[in-house]
Amino acid sequence: MNIFIMTDMEGITGVDSIDNVFIESEEHYIASCRKLTDDINAAVDGYFATGAEKVYVEDGHGTGKNFLPGTLDERAILVDGINDYNRLTKSGTLTAAAMIGTHAMAGTENAFLDHTQSSKSWFDYTINGRSCGEIAQSAVFLGRYDVPVIMVSGDIAACEEGRRFLGDIATAPVKRAVGRNRAVSLDAKAARALIRQAAIDSVRLIGKIKPFKILFPAELRLVFQRTDYCESACGRPGVEKVGPRTARKCIADIDSYLDLMI
Ligand SMILES: [Zn+2]
Numbered sequence: 662m663n664i665f666i667m668t669d670m671e672g673i674t675g676v677d678s679i680d681n682v683f684i685e686s687e688e689h690y691i692a693s694c695r696k697l698t699d700d701i702n703a704a705v706d707g708y709f710a711t712g713a714e715k716v717y718v719e720d721g722h723g724t725g726k727n728f729l730p731g732t733l734d735e736r737a738i739l740v741d742g743i744n745d746y747n748r749l750t751k752s753g754t755l756t757a758a759a760m761i762g763t764h765a766m767a768g769t770e771n772a773f774l775d776h777t778q779s780s781k782s783w784f785d786y787t788i789n790g791r792s793c794g795e796i797a798q799s800a801v802f803l804g805r806y807d808v809p810v811i812m813v814s815g816d817i818a819a820c821e822e823g824r825r826f827l828g829d830i831a832t833a834p835v836k837r838a839v840g841r842n843r844a845v846s847l848d849a850k851a852a853r854a855l856i857r858q859a860a861i862d863s864v865r866l867i868g869k870i871k872p873f874k875i876l877f878p879a880e881l882r883l884v885f886q887r888t889d890y891c892e893s894a895c896g897r898p899g900v901e902k903v904g905p906r907t908a909r910k911c912i913a914d915i916d917s918y919l920d921l922m923i
Pocket of ligand 1: 669670671721722723
């Protein structure tokens with residue numbers, strides 16, 4: 662059993678205020694980095710406790726350089742950037758994937774830092790007409806290569822979104838949003854126990870949770886926050902303008918996670 666853990670920071674235990682996730686607010690950010698690997702390590706430990714052979718971890722927030730040296734469980738294999746992520750997803754060696762520290766899609770109420778890719782420029786992103794966030798985006802790419810997502814951790818809204826898209830997966834809701842920019846987390850120890858247990862429980866779902874599949878060719882649409890964001894996107898290959906703020910792209914297949922961007 663080989664598990665791939667994708668990570669983000671917005672849904673991490675104790676990351677409870679908007680200034681906790683930006684590299685510019687250095688002191689808070691460093692503390693968040695420590696919390697990030699604490700949550701991840703709980704999942705890593707859960708998977709090794711249930712007999713995982715290899716556990717891969719991707720650093721998915723912002724710059725992708727959020728792990729403080731020496732803090733990631735040394736049994737985990739670090740996935741190094743987008744090419745490594747693509748290669749691993751397509752390798753045929755992954756049994757399942759988990760998402761740690763996730764957040765809900767743009768426009769979700771009572772969701773901590775709800776957004777899809779860019780809170781500044783992305784307003785509504787759809788795949789074949791259904792509004793999707795980053796949980797579905799990743800699940801679509803993994804699903805194309807037959808890797809099911811079996812577990813999600815994050816705030817309550819992110820966990821609900823995970824189940825809405827992916828079915829009866831294991832979840833670890835470690836916090837509750839209070840409006841968009843604040844959250845209240847469980848006690849850190851309890852949250853990490855919840856994550857570890859969800860990882861353990863999710864292993865029983867292997868074979869039951871199907872990879873998340875979409876129909877191809879697929880139509881991606883993005884309504885931007887502003888017309889100028891749409892204008893610049895429409896210069897990209899295959900991207901067509903269909904409204905003042907709306908761009909669309911059709912894809913015959915997905916070769917890279919980036920194919921799902923507009
Ligand atoms: Zn993030």
